[in-house]
Amino acid sequence: MAQSTFNDLEALRISINIEKRGERFYKAAAQKLDDPDVKDMLNELAVQESEHAETFRMLYDQALENKEYFDDSYLFDPDVSAYFYAMVESTIFPNEKEQDEVIDRIQNVKDVLKIGIQAEKESILFYTEMVIYSKYVEAKDAFRKLLQEEKSHLINLQGLLAKYKD
Helix, strand or coil: CCCCCHHHHHHHHHHHHHHHHHHHHHHHHHHHCCCHHHHHHHHHHHHHHHHHHHHHHHHHHHHHHCHHHCCCCCCCCHHHHHHHHHHHHHCCCCCHHHHHHHHHHCCCHHHHHHHHHHHHHHHHHHHHHHHHHCCCHHHHHHHHHHHHHHHHHHHHHHHHHHHHHC
16 A cells, blocks of 8 residues: 655655744844853754754655655545644744744743743654654654654753753
């Protein structure tokens, strides 16, 4: 039986967008704050988000190239699609306009870390769903890997927030 990539292509495209939003958020936050150590930390987080986006972009391109080997008659469930889009649009990292408004309200590193923690939690939920629904083996493996990295980021951000609360 042929495998469908529509879910996976869509999920990979969404994932690229999520990671690019994260990169933009951390870069903008780094520009807003003055502490050089905080700037370095936020710029490193931006680099990690960029690396994740590149991983997903390579997988997306690979899946797109191999699309002829898959059954494209698969009927994509509109409820699942709507769920994924709603999750991404209303959570994780906001779109550019909303990000600009959020960045304007940031007062200190704690504000950035709290937003980052929430985004990581939401990313973990999203990537967990992608592991469950993905049919493309390479995408499923990438989502699993990124899921572990997001969990590590969450722990790291929570530790940093505890450090800056003192």
